[in-house]
Amino acid sequence: VSNNNKKMVKEITSMDVDFAQWYTDIVKKADLAAYSNVKGFMIIRPYGYAMWELMQGALDKMFKDLGHENICMPMLIPESLLNKEKEHVEGFAPEVAWVTFGGSEKLEERFCIRPTSETLFCDHFKDVVHSWRDLPLLYNQWVSVVRWEKTTRPFLRTREFLWQEGHTLHATKEEAETETIQMLETYAKFCKDYLAIPVVQGRKTDKEKFAGAEATYTIEALMHDGKALQSGTSHYFGDGFSRAFDVTFADKENKLSYPHQTSWGCTTRLIGAVIMTHGDDNGLVIPPHIAPTQVMIVPVAQHKPGVLEKAEEVLNTLKGCCRVKMDASDNSPGWKFAEYEMKGVPIRLELGPRDIENGVCILSRRDTAEKITVELEKLPEIIPALLQEIHENLYNRALERRISMTYTATNMEELKEIAATKPGFIRAMWCGEEECELKLKEEADISSRCMPFEDQEQVSETCVCCGKPAKKLVYWGKAY
Amino acid sequence: VSNNNKKMVKEITSMDVDFAQWYTDIVKKADLAAYSNVKGFMIIRPYGYAMWELMQGALDKMFKDLGHENICMPMLIPESLLNKEKEHVEGFAPEVAWVTFGGSEKLEERFCIRPTSETLFCDHFKDVVHSWRDLPLLYNQWVSVVRWEKTTRPFLRTREFLWQEGHTLHATKEEAETETIQMLETYAKFCKDYLAIPVVQGRKTDKEKFAGAEATYTIEALMHDGKALQSGTSHYFGDGFSRAFDVTFADKENKLSYPHQTSWGCTTRLIGAVIMTHGDDNGLVIPPHIAPTQVMIVPVAQHKPGVLEKAEEVLNTLKGCCRVKMDASDNSPGWKFAEYEMKGVPIRLELGPRDIENGVCILSRRDTAEKITVELEKLPEIIPALLQEIHENLYNRALERRISMTYTATNMEELKEIAATKPGFIRAMWCGEEECELKLKEEADISSRCMPFEDQEQVSETCVCCGKPAKKLVYWGKAY
Numbered sequence: 001v002s003n004n005n006k007k008m009v010k011e012i013t014s015m016d017v018d019f020a021q022w023y024t025d026i027v028k029k030a031d032l033a034a035y036s037n038v039k040g041f042m043i044i045r046p047y048g049y050a051m052w053e054l055m056q057g058a059l060d061k062m063f064k065d066l067g068h069e070n071i072c073m074p075m076l077i078p079e080s081l082l083n084k085e086k087e088h089v090e091g092f093a094p095e096v097a098w099v100t101f102g103g104s105e106k107l108e109e110r111f112c113i114r115p116t117s118e119t120l121f122c123d124h125f126k127d128v129v130h131s132w133r134d135l136p137l138l139y140n141q142w143v144s145v146v147r148w149e150k151t152t153r154p155f156l157r158t159r160e161f162l163w164q165e166g167h168t169l170h171a172t173k174e175e176a177e178t179e180t181i182q183m184l185e186t187y188a189k190f191c192k193d194y195l196a197i198p199v200v201q202g203r204k205t206d207k208e209k210f211a212g213a214e215a216t217y218t219i220e221a222l223m224h225d226g227k228a229l230q231s232g233t234s235h236y237f238g239d240g241f242s243r244a245f246d247v248t249f250a251d252k253e254n255k256l257s258y259p260h261q262t263s264w265g266c267t268t269r270l271i272g273a274v275i276m277t278h279g280d281d282n283g284l285v286i287p288p289h290i291a292p293t294q295v296m297i298v299p300v301a302q303h304k305p306g307v308l309e310k311a312e313e314v315l316n317t318l319k320g321c322c323r324v325k326m327d328a329s330d331n332s333p334g335w336k337f338a339e340y341e342m343k344g345v346p347i348r349l350e351l352g353p354r355d356i357e358n359g360v361c362i363l364s365r366r367d368t369a370e371k372i373t374v375e376l377e378k379l380p381e382i383i384p385a386l387l388q389e390i391h392e393n394l395y396n397r398a399l400e401r402r403i404s405m406t407y408t409a410t411n412m413e414e415l416k417e418i419a420a421t422k423p424g425f426i427r428a429m430w431c432g433e434e435e436c437e438l439k440l441k442e443e444a445d446i447s448s449r450c451m452p453f454e455d456q457e458q459v460s461e462t463c464v465c466c467g468k469p470a471k472k473l474v475y476w477g478k479a480y
Numbered sequence: 481v482s483n484n485n486k487k488m489v490k491e492i493t494s495m496d497v498d499f500a501q502w503y504t505d506i507v508k509k510a511d512l513a514a515y516s517n518v519k520g521f522m523i524i525r526p527y528g529y530a531m532w533e534l535m536q537g538a539l540d541k542m543f544k545d546l547g548h549e550n551i552c553m554p555m556l557i558p559e560s561l562l563n564k565e566k567e568h569v570e571g572f573a574p575e576v577a578w579v580t581f582g583g584s585e586k587l588e589e590r591f592c593i594r595p596t597s598e599t600l601f602c603d604h605f606k607d608v609v610h611s612w613r614d615l616p617l618l619y620n621q622w623v624s625v626v627r628w629e630k631t632t633r634p635f636l637r638t639r640e641f642l643w644q645e646g647h648t649l650h651a652t653k654e655e656a657e658t659e660t661i662q663m664l665e666t667y668a669k670f671c672k673d674y675l676a677i678p679v680v681q682g683r684k685t686d687k688e689k690f691a692g693a694e695a696t697y698t699i700e701a702l703m704h705d706g707k708a709l710q711s712g713t714s715h716y717f718g719d720g721f722s723r724a725f726d727v728t729f730a731d732k733e734n735k736l737s738y739p740h741q742t743s744w745g746c747t748t749r750l751i752g753a754v755i756m757t758h759g760d761d762n763g764l765v766i767p768p769h770i771a772p773t774q775v776m777i778v779p780v781a782q783h784k785p786g787v788l789e790k791a792e793e794v795l796n797t798l799k800g801c802c803r804v805k806m807d808a809s810d811n812s813p814g815w816k817f818a819e820y821e822m823k824g825v826p827i828r829l830e831l832g833p834r835d836i837e838n839g840v841c842i843l844s845r846r847d848t849a850e851k852i853t854v855e856l857e858k859l860p861e862i863i864p865a866l867l868q869e870i871h872e873n874l875y876n877r878a879l880e881r882r883i884s885m886t887y888t889a890t891n892m893e894e895l896k897e898i899a900a901t902k903p904g905f906i907r908a909m910w911c912g913e914e915e916c917e918l919k920l921k922e923e924a925d926i927s928s929r930c931m932p933f934e935d936q937e938q939v940s941e942t943c944v945c946c947g948k949p950a951k952k953l954v955y956w957g958k959a960y
Contacts, residue, residue, distance in 0.1 A: 037561055037603050038591065041554035046619070049550050070529050074521035075555075075593070075624060075640050076577075081517055094583045097556075099593070101578035102628035111518065113555070113579070113593070123517050139526070144555060144623075148582035160555050 012342065014281045019225045024154070026275055030284045030343050033154045040152040040159035044268065047343065048155075050292035051271055052162065056142065058194050058289070059164065059266070062186050068138040068166060073120040075143070076111035081119045085244040088118060091211020095147045097159075113146040118212065118237075118263055121167040122245035125259075129169060131250050135259060136179070137169040155272035156229075156480050163267035169259045171251065173238065176260035180236040183264040184217045187232035195270065196287040196394035197221050197277050198402055199231060200425070200475055202450030207434045210263075214238040220449045220475065222402045223276035226423020228449045228479040231273050232266035272480075277398050278367075284344030285366055287394050288387040295383060296345045297326035298336045300352030310356050314349070314376060321380045322387065341366060346390050347383065367393050406475075410460040412443075415476075419444035425477050427455070429470030431463035439465050440476065449475040492822065494761045499705045504634070506755055510764045510823050513634045520632035520639035524748065527823065528635075530772035531751055532642065536622065538674050538769070539644065539746070542666050548618040548646060553600040555623070556591035561599045565724040568598060571691020575627045577639075593626040598692065598717075598743055601647040602725035605739075609649060611730050615739060616659070617649040635752035636709075636960050643747035649739045651731065653718065656740035660716040663744040664697045667712035675750065676767040676874035677701050677757050678882055679711060680905070680955055682930030687914045690743075694718040700929045700955065702882045703756035706903020708929045708959040711753050712746035752960070757878050758847075764824030765846055767874050768867040775863060776825045777806040778816045780832030790836050794829070794856060801860050802867065821846060826870050827863065847873050886955075890940040892923075895956075899924035905957050907935070909950030911943035919945050920956065929955040 012029060015022040027033050032048035044052065060070075076099060083089050096112035114120065121139065129137065142164045152158050166183060170176040184201055191197040199219035209216035213235040221231045239258035242248070251257045278285040288294050295318060299311040311326055318324040327336050333350070340348055350362040361379070364371045367390050374382055405424030409415035418426050426446065430436060437448050451472045463470050492509060495502040507513050512528035524532065540550075556579060563569050576592035594600065601619065609617065624642045632638050646663060650656040664681055671677040679699035689696035693715040701711045719738035722728070731737045758765040768774050775798060779791040791806055798804040807816050813830070820828055830842040841859070844851045847870050854862055885904030889895035898906050906926065910916060917928050931952045943950050 034604065034607065036554045036600070037558055038554050038556050041556060043554065043600075043604055044552040046549035046551050049552055052552075053550065069526035070533065071526050072524040072529055072532075072624075072642065074516045074518050074523065075626065076518050076521060078517055096583065097579045097591075098581035099577045100580045101590075103574045103576065105628075110581075111577075120516070120523075124514065124523055127514065144552075146555065148585075162552065 012281065012283055015224060015279075022279075022281070023272075023275060026279055026284050027154045032271065032275075032284075035154075038159075040149060042154045042158050042160075044162070047292060048271060051274070051286065051290050052268055054290040054292065055194065055270060056164075059190055060142070062190060063140050063164075063166065066138070066182065066186070068140045068168075071139045071141050072143070073114070073117050073124070073141060075114055077114055077117075077119055079110045079112065081123060082112060084119060084122075085212050085241055088212035088241075092116065092147075095149065097146045097148055114143070115145055115147045116263075116265070117141070117143075117145075117165055118167065118241060119245070121263075122241050122247055122261075125169055125242075125247045126245055129247060129249050129259065132171050132252050135169060135171045135249060136175060138166075138179075139168065140164055140166040153272075155268055155275070157269075161267045161269065163265050165263060165265045168262045169242075169247070170261070171249070171257070171259060173260050176238075176262050177236055180215070180217060180234045180262045180264070183262070184219065184232070184234040187219050187234070187264075187266055191219060191221065191231060191270075191273075192395060194287065194289045195274055195277075196391050196398065197231070197273055198395060198399040200450060200452050201454070202452040202475065204233075204450055205430075205434070205437060205448045205474070207437050208448060210235045212237065212240065214240065218450050221273050221277060222405060222425060222477075223273070223480070224279070224401075225276070226405055226478070228425065228475075228477040229269070229273050229276070230449070230479065231270060232264070234264035235262060237261040237263070278394055279344070282338075283342030285394070286344035286346060288346045288391050291344070291346050292323065293325045293340075293343075293345050294322045294387055295324040295347045295349055296336075296340045297324065297349045297351065298333055298340070299326070299328060300333050300350055300355075302328060304353045306356060307351065307353055311351050314351065314361065314379065318379060318383060322383050346387060365390060367397075408459050409464055412464060415440070415464050416444050419446050419476075419478075423478070425449065425475045427457075427459060427473055428464035428476060429458070429460050429462065430472050430474045431466055431468040432471040433463075433466065433468075436463055436465035446476045446478055449477050449479060451475075492761065492763055495704060495759075502759075502761070503752075503755060506759055506764050507634045512751065512755075512764075515634075518639075520629060522634045522638050522640075524642070527772060528751060531754070531766065531770050532748060534770040534772065535674065535750060536644075539670055540622070542670060543620050543644075543646065546618070546662070546666070548620045548648075551619045551621050552623070553594070553597050553604070553621060555594055557594055557597075557599055559590045559592065561603060562592060564599060564602075565692050565721055568692035568721075572596065572627075575629065577626045577628055594623070595625055595627045596743075596745070597621070597623075597625075597645055598647065598721060599725075601743075602721050602727055602741075605649055605722075605727045606725055609727060609729050609739065612651050612732050615649060615651045615729060616655060618646075618659075619648065620644055620646040633752075635748055635755070637749075641747045641749065643745050645745045646743060648742045649722075649727070650741070651729070651737070651739060653740050656718075656742050657716055660695070660697060660714045660742045660744070663742070664699065664712070664714040667699050667714070667744075667746055671699060671701065671711060671750075671753075672875060674767065674769045675754055675757075676871050676878065677711070677753055678875060678879040680930060680932050681934070682932040682955065684713075684930055685910075685914070685917060685928045685954070687917050688928060690715045692717065692720065694720065698930050701753050701757060702885060702905060702957075703753070703960070704759070704881075705756070706885055706958070708905065708955075708957040709749070709753050709756070710929070710959065711750060712744070714744035715742060717741040717743070758874050759824070762818075763822030765874070766824035766826065768826045768871050771824070771826050772803065773805045773820075773823075773825050774802045774867055775804040775827045775829055776816075776820045777804065777829045777831065778813055778820070779806070779808060780813050780830055780835075782808060784833045786836060787831065787833055791831050794831060794841065794859065798859060798863060802863050826867060845870060847877075888939050889944055892944060895920070895944050896924050899926050899956075899958075903958070905929065905955045907937075907939060907953055908944035908956060909938070909940050909942065910952050910954045911946055911948040912951040913943075913946065913948075916943055916945035926956045926958055929957050929959060931955075
């Protein structure tokens with residue numbers, strides 16, 4: 001047997017030693033992504049992509065159940081089109097990639113690779129919307145976009161990332177606002193039901209909102225290291241883009257009106273959120289509903305007669321109730337245990353000669369390391385229930401951690417002390433002025449994450465920064 | 481009731497009058513695609529995209545069942561990487577889009593938007609393949625690519641198109657060759673089973689093969705106008721790319737070897753193939769397995785009591801057995817009949833007060849215009865069978881047409897006469913020299929489509945062009 005026969009167990013830096021290195025180790029060693037030859041662009045490897053496909057499938061169904069249709073817009077935007085909405089172009093122009101040549105021919109007008117597609121959608125809306133009967137238009141697309149970021153990290157911030165962008169057009173302001181909130185809630189529900197990630201829903205301050213939006217809403221998740229991760233956003237545009245792109249419709253009174261617009265998106269960044277919410281020092285922990293493999297069967301003493309046959313039988317029985325695989329390679333059981341722990345498979349199923357004699361097997365949970373002995377006959381009943389139990393445990397654990405890492409500050413001294421010593425969210429009152437946001441960034445290195453919908457408690461009467469009357473409770477924090 | 485209330489029935493140019501205009505009319509009026517602001521880039525509209533999603537779902541399952549995994553590579557290729565394989569870069573460099581600026585900063589090296597991703601995959605293979613145990617690698621990705629074409633038409637030839645590209649790496653030449661043929665056969669099966677399109681499978685001549693391939697295989701379909709459409713290709717690369725990119729592995733004898741490679745792709749062009757294979761002067765005809773709506777319920781005299789309720793009941797019953805919708809809008813039944821005929825919905829279900837009294841409805845087939853009266857109770861049994869019957873009828877009709885439009889020529893005079901007067905495939909012998917291919921292009925305006933696997937009959941002993949001894953039977957034709 002050659003050396004190639006056995007891979008060594010891959011070592012992961014402890015998250016307490018170096019959280020950033022721990023993250024990178026997991027990304028690489030769990031085969032989620034690889035660095036490419038192009039700076040800031042990653043290769044999503046099969047295991048990572050399989051997670052994304054499961055996430056995409058669940059989200060896509062939620063969108064379609066709400067009446068949205070998929071569409072596909074061009075990848076390139078002419079410079080003149082990008083320039084049509086002033087705030088939008090100012091926000092995005094500094095970070096787009098420009099195409100200037102087609103083959104050997106210099107182009108008359110530059111095109112940028114889409115950083116987002118509001119301008120393209122508006123240009124199309126102009127052609128397809130005429131009457132109130134054409135509204136609402138509920139569109140979505142699954143594509144990749146490019147933003148020329150300076151500092152990049154796999155999944156969290158890359159120059160190209162995969163995402164979906166929803167773009168909808170409505171006859172009234174109220175309808176568009178309802179859509180904006182509905183999609184934010186859809187993201188929050190997805191995070192809870194599929195990723196086992198609790199999020200804080202709220203509105204962004206004007207400083208943090210999307211370029212060209214009237215209002216931006218966000219879901220914010222708290223990572224293991226106490227930093228926030230913006231995990232999905234939903235924007236209300238009013239009729240600003242409609243006016244800029246001359247999109248009009250004849251309303252029920254046959255009067256020409258400007259429709260109201262929304263857009264909303266979430267990205268492959270959510271894979272980063274999963275890693276940093278659930279992972280531990282043994283590696284990745286994947287929530288069951290998005291785990292490419294939910295149950296890994298590891299035969300023990302597999303050379304003994306009957307073991308592989310029985311394991312195969314269990315594999316085939318379980319195929320109907322979960323995503324299951326078996327590793328019958330000649331690596332040792334110990335190697336396999338470490339490997340699938342590192343890859344975050346929710347349940348390991350061990351089966352050896354003595355187990356078979358007794359008609360049982362051992363199930364080992366990735367989330368708690370707990371082992372239970374289960375009768376083989378009961379597996380099809382127990383596995384789905386156990387997967388759901390693991391899901392709920394992961395969610396509750398993350399929620400408890402977030403609660404325990406959420407602090408309240410009523411004055412600047414308190415706030416700075418917390419920001420300097422306690423990673424997590426800080427709840428504090430704000431007067432509504434951008435100046436105070438800038439000051440908190442400078443003096444405490446935190447930014448406003450959102451003005452939460454729930455939990456709008458008046459924790460003090462004055463702005464934590466300037467002491468003027470407070471308008472809103474804000475969640476503050478360091479963020480990715 | 482305002483004018484906006486009723487759209488007029490959309491008119492389509494007859495295909496005998498102007499085939500190209502007929503095609504464009506269908507693309508636009510059946511809401512499959514729209515032109516965008518960027519020359520040569522199209523917008524795939526929801527109805528067209530829904531067809532693509534169904535095609536993608538079926539193909540993706542076929543690929544995965546054969547052991548392939550999805551992955552996602554960067555959209556950009558550094559110029560130095562594209563340059564590594566000589567023939568490949570010569571084939572593609574003239575038609576790529578170049579990114580030269582990131583934001584306001586001029587890039588040190590240009591990047592092209594991928595026209596295809598062999599170079600990126602090889603660069604990754606180099607990092608992940610070490611031992612024979614790592615092989616085969618069976619990868620695929622669903623992305624869009626850009627080729628700066630001069631003349632474009634929606635779906636058939638666009639500067640950006642959606643596709644899948646499979647890239648596989650094998651320990652031996654034999655394995656790679658088997659994969660190449662297996663994937664070609666997968667495409668042919670997909671065309672038959674889902675698109676109801678018969679194809680000729682064969683090998684491309686060296687002149688027509690992919691830049692950098694040792695051998696290219698193709699499936700060729702014959703359109704309504706007698707022109708061929710290359711509908712999918714599968715390439716065998718030998719170890720040429722492995723050598724150019726220094727991809728090596730330790731074989732079972734621990735000797736360093738170059739792996740053998742394949743790639744294979746098919747694109748949104750297949751939507752064009754569907755239009756031009758099955759469509760008629762009333763519009764699109766969608767094969768049932770990829771029809772977004774398989775059955776459209778049109779209530780007749782829907783204001784009469786009980787009609788809409790019963791139609792709704794039928795709708796709910798049928799949801800379990802097919803993709804069904806109901807149009808209860810206030811457009812007239814006549815308008816609806818024309819609209820869904822134009823949109824190619826396989827079955828229209830008409831239901832009026834008298835039908836309801838009799839416990840029946842009328843099913844109208846899009847492919848034959850035949851109407852049958854069916855008991856409501858039997859619908860869940862009859863509809864799936866009828867959809868399959870329609871699928872088979874479409875396939876057989878297309879096959880018969882192809883057979884009737886396939887001619888044989890044994891000398892140049894005969895060949896020119898056929899090429900000038902009879903649209904379709906021409907079977908004729910070839911000596912194997914590129915010179916003769918060029919001459920046939922010049923004198924008869926036809927190109928070699930493929931050397932078919934089946935039907936390799938020796939129709940004459942000499943090359944149809946030069947009279948030298950013949951090596952292969954070739955299918956020739958005009959092509960998109």
